[in-house]
Amino acid sequence: MNAVAVAPSAAAPVPLDDGSRGWALAAAALALLPLLLTLPPGLAAGFGVTAAVTATIGWRRPLPGALRALLALAMVAAVFAVMGTRFGRDSGCALLAAMLAIKPSELRDLRDARSLVGFALFAPFAAFLLDQGPLVMACALAAVLASLLTLQRLADLEAGIAPPPARQRLATMGRLVAIGLPLALLAFWLFPRLGSPLWGVPERALARPGLSDSMSPGGWLDLMADDTPAMRAQFDGPAPPVDQMYWRGPVLLDYDGRTWTRSRWLESLPPPQVRSGRARWDYELEIEATDRRDLPALDLPTTVPDGASLSHGFSLSAPRPLSAPSRWRLQSAPPLNVEAELRPLVRQHALALPPDHDPRTRALGRQWRQEAGGDDQAIIERALDWIRRDFSYTLDTPLPGRNAVDEFLFETRSGFCEHFSSAFAVLMRAADIPARVVTGYTGGYRNPLGGYWIVRRMDAHAWVEVWLEGRGWTRVDPTAAVAPERIYDTLEQRASAAGDGGLGMPRLADFGNVADWLRRGWNDLVLGFDASRQQALLRPLGLQHLQPAQLLLLFAASAALALAGMVWLLARGERERDPLLRAWHRLGRRYARFGLGRAAHEPAQAWAARVAAAHPRSGPALLALSRRFAEARYAALHGGIGRLLDDLARHRP
Amino acid sequence: MPAALRDLRTRLQALERPRAPERLPVRIGRRRIYVLPTRFGLFYALLVAAMLLGALNYNNNPALLLALLLGAAGLASLIASHLQLSGLQVDAVSAEPVQAGEPMWLRVSLSTRDGRRRRGLRGDLEGVLAWTATAEDGSAELALPVPTRRRGWLDPGRLRLSTTQPLGLARAWSRIWPRQALLVYPRAEAHPPPLPETGSDAQRSRVHPLGEEPHQLRRYRSGDAPRTIAWKHSARRDSLVVREYERAQQQDVLLDWAALHGLAHEPRISRLAAWVDQAEREGRRYRLRLPGQADTAAGRGPEHHHACLRALALLPRA
Numbered sequence: 027m028n029a030v031a032v033a034p035s036a037a038a039p040v041p042l043d044d045g046s047r048g049w050a051l052a053a054a055a056l057a058l059l060p061l062l063l064t065l066p067p068g069l070a071a072g073f074g075v076t077a078a079v080t081a082t083i084g085w086r087r088p089l090p091g092a093l094r095a096l097l098a099l100a101m102v103a104a105v106f107a108v109m110g111t112r113f114g115r116d117s118g119c120a121l122l123a124a125m126l127a128i129k130p131s132e133l134r135d136l137r138d139a140r141s142l143v144g145f146a147l148f149a150p151f152a153a154f155l156l157d158q159g160p161l162v163m164a165c166a167l168a169a170v171l172a173s174l175l176t177l178q179r180l181a182d183l184e185a186g187i188a189p190p191p192a193r194q195r196l197a198t199m200g201r202l203v204a205i206g207l208p209l210a211l212l213a214f215w216l217f218p219r220l221g222s223p224l225w226g227v228p229e230r231a232l233a234r235p236g237l238s239d240s241m242s243p244g245g246w247l248d249l250m251a252d253d254t255p256a257m258r259a260q261f262d263g264p265a266p267p268v269d270q271m272y273w274r275g276p277v278l279l280d281y282d283g284r285t286w287t288r289s290r291w292l293e294s295l296p297p298p299q300v301r302s303g304r305a306r307w308d309y310e311l312e313i314e315a316t317d318r319r320d321l322p323a324l325d326l327p328t329t330v331p332d333g334a335s336l337s338h339g340f341s342l343s344a345p346r347p348l349s350a351p352s353r354w355r356l357q358s359a360p361p362l363n364v365e366a367e368l369r370p371l372v373r374q375h376a377l378a379l380p381p382d383h384d385p386r387t388r389a390l391g392r393q394w395r396q397e398a399g400g401d402d403q404a405i406i407e408r409a410l411d412w413i414r415r416d417f418s419y420t421l422d423t424p425l426p427g428r429n430a431v432d433e434f435l436f437e438t439r440s441g442f443c444e445h446f447s448s449a450f451a452v453l454m455r456a457a458d459i460p461a462r463v464v465t466g467y468t469g470g471y472r473n474p475l476g477g478y479w480i481v482r483r484m485d486a487h488a489w490v491e492v493w494l495e496g497r498g499w500t501r502v503d504p505t506a507a508v509a510p511e512r513i514y515d516t517l518e519q520r521a522s523a524a525g526d527g528g529l530g531m532p533r534l535a536d537f538g539n540v541a542d543w544l545r546r547g548w549n550d551l552v553l554g555f556d557a558s559r560q561q562a563l564l565r566p567l568g569l570q571h572l573q574p575a576q577l578l579l580l581f582a583a584s585a586a587l588a589l590a591g592m593v594w595l596l597a598r599g600e601r602e603r604d605p606l607l608r609a610w611h612r613l614g615r616r617y618a619r620f621g622l623g624r625a626a627h628e629p630a631q632a633w634a635a636r637v638a639a640a641h642p643r644s645g646p647a648l649l650a651l652s653r654r655f656a657e658a659r660y661a662a663l664h665g666g667i668g669r670l671l672d673d674l675a676r677h678r679p
Numbered sequence: 680m681p682a683a684l685r686d687l688r689t690r691l692q693a694l695e696r697p698r699a700p701e702r703l704p705v706r707i708g709r710r711r712i713y714v715l716p717t718r719f720g721l722f723y724a725l726l727v728a729a730m731l732l733g734a735l736n737y738n739n740n741p742a743l744l745l746a747l748l749l750g751a752a753g754l755a756s757l758i759a760s761h762l763q764l765s766g767l768q769v770d771a772v773s774a775e776p777v778q779a780g781e782p783m784w785l786r787v788s789l790s791t792r793d794g795r796r797r798r799g800l801r802g803d804l805e806g807v808l809a810w811t812a813t814a815e816d817g818s819a820e821l822a823l824p825v826p827t828r829r830r831g832w833l834d835p836g837r838l839r840l841s842t843t844q845p846l847g848l849a850r851a852w853s854r855i856w857p858r859q860a861l862l863v864y865p866r867a868e869a870h871p872p873p874l875p876e877t878g879s880d881a882q883r884s885r886v887h888p889l890g891e892e893p894h895q896l897r898r899y900r901s902g903d904a905p906r907t908i909a910w911k912h913s914a915r916r917d918s919l920v921v922r923e924y925e926r927a928q929q930q931d932v933l934l935d936w937a938a939l940h941g942l943a944h945e946p947r948i949s950r951l952a953a954w955v956d957q958a959e960r961e962g963r964r965y966r967l968r969l970p971g972q973a974d975t976a977a978g979r980g981p982e983h984h985h986a987c988l989r990a991l992a993l994l995p996r997a
Contacts, residue, residue: 140719140847144726147749151730154742163741170745174752174846181847185799186810198845202759206751213747217735224736350738552740592758603793 039135046176046183050139051081051130053172057146060153060165061123069108069120076101077127089131097128119152139180143173158315158350158553160545174199205595209588216581218574219557237275237320237465241488242285243430243444244423250442252483255314256467257322258546260478262308266324268469268514270360272489272501273322273481275466277339279375281455283383284430286448286463289375293337299366300340302328302359311354312549319343322466322481324358325501331355338372339462340364351553364498368460376460376493384431384452391456398457402494405457409450410507417446419509443505443513447488450504460493464501469514475543487513606667609674610655617641617679630656644679651677697837700858706768707840712853714757720848723753753848760851763800763842766793769855772835774825776862776988778952782807782824783861785835791817799844804835825861830948830992832860864952864988865945871953874932874963896920931977932958932965934987944997952991959984969994 042050058077062070076097083089089097101124109117126149129142150166175195182189189195236249236256257273265271277293278286307324321334321342330336331354333345344352368376379388398404418440427433431452434445447463454461468487470479489503506513564572564580572580602608614624617637624633634652638645651673658667696711716724730746733739770788777783787802789811797813802821813819821840827833841852896912899919909922934954939947951967958965959979966977967987975987 144722147726151742151745154739155737158741166745170748177846181843181845182799184843184847187799187812202752202755206755210747210751214744219738220735555740556738
């Protein structure tokens with residue numbers, strides 16, 4: 027039966043029915059979800075509740091404007107209260123989430139619903155700026171699907187037709203995405219990438235805990251509980267033993283009694299002379315998005331990748347904050363002698379201590395120096411013996427007071443790497459040995475699947491380097507003296523030690539291996555794809571170093587090809603289905619050029635007779651063809667029509 | 680809308696195919712289908728462009744994929760809306776004549792042969808809209824209330840068949856310009872004077888089985904309706920008699936153009952049209968005498984009614 031409906035005018039707003047309203051709200055909620063996942067939990071919960079409440083109240087009638095404005099102001103105030111007034115990427119996203127949360131309060135007609143869905147699609151995009159993990163990705167995909175389905179439903183509402191069954195709608199949507207997908211993937215791989223951003227990437231207003239330019243004991247507590255991967259390393263050839271895997275991050279030289287910081291001016295000096303050991307480690311580092319520039323290379327990097335820079339303390343830095351996963355090809359070698367000659371200025375810095383802090387430690391250092399005379403090594407051994415004997419490892423530490431190192435060395439005597447390295451460096455400086463704190467990661471876990479090493483954020487570590495006459499800067503890890511298992515062992519080893527090797531554990535670890543392997547593949551294939559990878563992809567095709575303009579041309583050509591494919595699909599969709607009729611019509615068009623086209627009402631035979639009279643040369647053949655055509659079409663003779671099709675195609679006036 | 684823009688729009692519309700009326704049936708092919716984004720489609724495109732730019736700037740690949748996926752789905756939806764129209768055949772256009780001033784229901788018969796369902800097809804003509812969808816057998820009918828303003832032949836003009844399916848991002852449309860004129864009857868006068876009676880008032884009677892006045896009794900003949908049998912009289916006479924009725928037989932009405940010389944041209948037509956309707960309603964036989972035309976034969980019934988109104992509708996304009 028025919029559905030006939032009449033609408034008087036095109037401009038009248040179409041009111042929403044309950045079903046469409048529900049779909050629009052569900053799509054917006056799904057879109058908001060990934061954004062909420064990336065925001066601070068308190069703020070996210072507040073926004074979620076607000077969204078639910080406004081959607082419920084606004085279901086029947088829109089909220090009054092004044093109330094909406096008040097709500098919006100309150101949410102903006104909440105964003106600034108939680109995230110501070112410094113505007114960052116995350117506070118921008120929080121504001122977007124706030125706006126999206128109150129948008130359902132004015133859902134009246136079709137237009138409102140469409141704009142809600144449109145703005146909601148921006149939410150997963152914003153979430154990707156903060157987090158590119160699989161969870162956010164899955165949420166975003168669900169949101170996109172729900173949004174498209176909602177748009178479909180709204181189009182039905184506009185046309186005043188009942189929505190078809192869910193399966194049919196999904197099939198329609200699937201076809202749309204399937205038709206568009208080749209073009210999307212083509213564009214993804216070929217669209218020219220910007221070598222450098224057009225405008226700066228705003229940083230987060232709230233930094234994630236992690237390696238940074240400063241370290242104050244006790245500051246890494248959150249970091250030590252974060253088991254997400256920080257980076258992965260794939261070695262070409264041998265890997266160093268786990269207790270030699272010190273991934274070197276920022277080197278901290280300045281101490282103000284509480285916090286260790288980088289010394290900017292000193293770092294700008296060229297890196298000093300190094301004599302390396304025989305071993306060589308070639309590896310590729312895949313660093314997860316951090317917003318930092320540090321490239322934690324193995325102690326010590328011997329090459330500097332393109333664009334990166336090496337500081338005086340041998341910390342590698344990328345040219346830009348690594349806001350997306352990136353890969354770096356690196357080479358390291360164990361050092362034998364670093365900076366054999368210590369410049370007086372550097373030496374002075376590496377011995378500096380704030381004068382009015384930690385009197386007991388300073389006194390102890392002076393005393394040990396007097397007892398040891400000129401033997402630096404003896405002082406170090408003595409300190410390590412003391413730590414090994416009297417100290418313990420714990421993450422449960424009190425907040426430090428004014429003399430943090432004194433309190434640690436003489437009172438609490440327990441802490442984690444930040445406390446140990448800080449106190450050890452201060453003690454060494456007090457004993458007139460140049461010392462500095464190095465932050466970075468230690469150890470790693472080898473994933474048997476793929477054979478690469480995972481370094482987690484909780485593997486963050488701080489150790490000490492002391493300068494010794496004739497040996498240069500030498501690594502001393504006081505934490506390893508107390509709790510080597512806490513440093514080198516990984517989450518997996520700790521987990522299997524805690525559980526008693528039951529049946530469940532290995533399987534769980536296997537699952538983790540597979541998950542991380544997939545995650546790495548995703549990083550590798552999608553997240554880390556950039557201008558240089560793009561060039562590498564084209565190299566096997568014989569295309570070397572394409573300029574952006576050439577790349578654009580290549581993209582345009584392929585896009586044109588894809589569009590041509592779509593047009594072909596169109597033309598195919600509307601052509602005659604019956605091959606016999608198709609051939610017959612084509613034949614008719616050939617005669618139409620001579621003004622002998624077949625009229626719509628004319629039977630095939632009559633037309634052929636008319637043509638034969640006007641066109642005696644090909645007439646008899648056409649008459650025979652038209653008879654065969656009529657027989658094949660109406661008498662349904664058995665046997666193939668292939669011969670007839672061929673003859674029809676070959677016939678010329 | 681500024682005048683210049685409206686002017687440009689009219690000029691662009693004039694370029695759309697078909698540029699001349701055409702004979703039905705017409706199959707809508709790709710050369711006469713136009714697709715342009717709707718306002719929401721433009722908003723969507725802007726959104727996707729902003730996402731693309733942001734994703735490229737931040738080298739954020741998931742965001743880029745998201746934007747590309749949305750963009751590609753949007754592009755594919757353009758193709759889908761094109762396919763909604765292509766292959767659709769407009770078989771016929773028809774309408775029952777109505778009085779000028781009343782909406783005329785224009786029926787457009789559509790059919791498809793490819794088995795694809797068409798949903799949310801919109802027809803619009805001079806600001807009126809109607810929606811339809813194809814049924815299982817691929818046929819559909821669109822009924823548009825076209826406004827009529829004056830009597831005579833109405834050229835329906837270019838009908839626009841459009842759809843925003845499947846996502847509402849783009850409108851695909853195609854114009855149909857049937858070479859077919861539709862008849863509009865003259866507007867009938869609202870309160871016409873009574874029908875003109877000519878000649879004497881003498882009324883002839885005619886026997887009619889459905890009359891009201893009893894006329895006479897006669898013998899039963901096979902085929903008489905049982906309810907006409909006069910049972911009491913039959914009992915008395917021992918044979919069946921039936922009652923015959925008579926019905927007032929009025930004279931034919933002559934509706935004469937020349938007799939209405941006091942009225943202007945169009946009101947005269949209106950008066951005649953009203954009388955034609957009235958005579959038809961009252962069941963009288965009527966004749967129409969128009970200048971420069973032979974008298975119509977006296978008669979009644981839908982065909983006669985239509986013939987008279989058609990003659991009135993097609994009178995030259997003053």
